[in-house]
Amino acid sequence: MTTRDDARRQISRREVLRGSAAIVAAGSVGAGLAAIAGEPEAPTSAPPLPWKWVKLDPLEAGRRAYHYYKVKGGCGSASYLSLLSLLKEKGGHPWTTMPDMLMVHAAAGFGGHGTLCGALAGASVIINMVTYGEKRDEYLQNNAIVDRLFWWYAEQDFPSKRFDDISPMPKQIRVKAMSPLCHTSVSKWSLAAGVKDLHDQAKIERCAKVAGDVIYIVTTALNEFFEGKWVAPVWRPSLAIEHCVGCHGPGTPTEKPLRWNQQGHMECLMCHDDHTSLGRSSP
Ligand code: HEC
Ligand code: HEC
Structure with missing residues (x-):
């Protein structure tokens, strides 16, 4: 019996033992066979994105x-x-x-x-x-x-x-x-x-x-x-920061020349005081 047959026999036994895990390992098993037979493994590159989603539970x-x-x-x-x-x-x-x-x-x-x-x-x-x-x-x-x-x-x-x-x-x-x-x-x-x-x-x-x-x-x-059912909800700032975003939102183009706009959708008050609560529009 050739080495290749030996390898095949081993694989089929492993497949039975592992069940679905064998499917996962199929790629590496193929590579192993090629190596045993002395064939150089063809270099493969990953396909470009996007990769296919499969419906999951x-x-x-x-x-x-x-x-x-x-x-x-x-x-x-x-x-x-x-x-x-x-x-x-x-x-x-x-x-x-x-x-x-x-x-x-x-x-x-x-x-x-x-x-x-x-x-x-x-x-x-x-x-x-x-x-x-x-x-x-x-x-x-x-x-x-x-x-x-x-x-x-x-x-x-x-x-x-x-x-x-x-x-x-x-x-x-x-x-x-x-x-x-x-x-x-x-x-x-x-x-x-x-x-x-x-x-x-x-x-x-x-x-x-x-x-x-x-x-x-x-x-x-x-x-x-x-399934074509999901549409990205529109981002809305919380009530506490609605006014901040009005002046500093990433998408407030009129403020851009003044460099008021900032990058981000996080809760501003976690890190900043509200300078407008002091009755001033600017700090
Ligand atoms: C009415 C418009 C307006 C609102 C509302 C507003 N700001 Fe400002 N903010 C300004 C202006 C004007 C400046 C000064 C910009 C400058 O100096 O170029 C400023 C500056 C700042 C700065 C920079 C401070 C510094 O040290 O330079 C921060 C941080 C800031 N605002 C955070 C906030 C946050 C957080 C809120 C909401 C809680 C808020 N702003 C609401 C207009 C506003
Ligand atoms: C995780 C903390 C954090 C959060 C959340 C945060 N900031 Fe800041 N922000 C900073 C820091 C730190 C700076 C730099 C301040 C400095 O150097 O004086 C800054 C700078 C700024 C500046 C001045 C930027 C510039 O380019 O002149 C503005 C305006 C500002 N933040 C607004 C906001 C607004 C509006 C929000 C909410 C949408 C927000 N920030 C959320 C930490 C934060």
């Missing part, structure tokens, strides 16, 4: 994110890998070419720096990959979906009760994130929950559920988007 995706938070290195991996693993299983190539640990550094607001919540970061990678170049109305949808996702996040009282059935700590206190920043989102919750240690089990539960909540909503939105 939002609850299954969210539960994976909750679980991966604990076993795959935190929120960045949790959100990215929950979607990627499902896309690999249900969509196959080219998703199978993506490395699993691409977003692990996004945990705790990227390397522990407390900037963007990693759950948002991991999800944004996939959002861009499937919606890149999609233009509806006047907006590029990869940007619109990411922007509205961050806006949605800031408004949420996290964590929801959606994953309480698989959590050892159901019914946790819910606190509004206020911004897409890890530092704000986690600190506001920790203060309200009386959690003083970042390694506290309650904080880990909370963030695992947040990753699940983010992925649940992203999966729902992308399913609807590709």
Whole structure:
């Protein structure tokens, strides 16, 4: 029997053992065969974006994110890998070419720096990959979906009760994130929950559920988007900052020569005082 036959026999046994995992591994098995037969592996490059979205079950995706938070290195991996693993299983190539640990550094607001919540970061990678170049109305949808996702996040009282059935700590206190920043989102919750240690089990539960909540909503939105049902909601500033944006909004062209406009849709009062409340239009 030739080496090649041996390899084939091994593979078919492995396929039986692994079930659906064999489908995921199909690419690397093929590469192994070529190497055994002495054929040089043809260099392939990833196809250009966008890659095809496959309709996914939002609850299954969210539960994976909750679980991966604990076993795959935190929120960045949790959100990215929950979607990627499902896309690999249900969509196959080219998703199978993506490395699993691409977003692990996004945990705790990227390397522990407390900037963007990693759950948002991991999800944004996939959002861009499937919606890149999609233009509806006047907006590029990869940007619109990411922007509205961050806006949605800031408004949420996290964590929801959606994953309480698989959590050892159901019914946790819910606190509004206020911004897409890890530092704000986690600190506001920790203060309200009386959690003083970042390694506290309650904080880990909370963030695992947040990753699940983010992925649940992203999966729902992308399913609807590709069924032609999702239209990006128009961003509206909260009441407290409506007037700020009137003068300083990113899209207030008349103010541009005065350099009043700023880049962003975050809650201004988190970082600025309201200089107009002192009865002055300028500081
Ligand atoms: C009626 C228009 C108006 C509104 C409303 C307004 N601003 Fe301003 N803001 C100004 C003007 C004018 C300046 C001065 C610009 C300059 O000096 O070039 C300014 C300057 C600023 C600056 C720069 C301060 C500095 O140190 O240079 C910040 C920050 C700012 N505004 C934040 C806000 C925030 C936050 C709000 C809402 C809570 C707000 N503004 C509402 C008109 C406005
Ligand atoms: C995460 C904190 C943060 C948030 C949220 C934030 N800002 Fe700022 N903003 C800053 C900092 C820091 C500066 C730089 C201030 C300085 O150097 O004096 C700044 C600068 C500005 C300036 C002066 C910019 C320029 O180019 O002259 C304006 C105007 C301003 N912010 C308005 C806003 C408005 C309006 C919002 C809400 C839509 C907002 N900011 C949200 C932190 C923030």
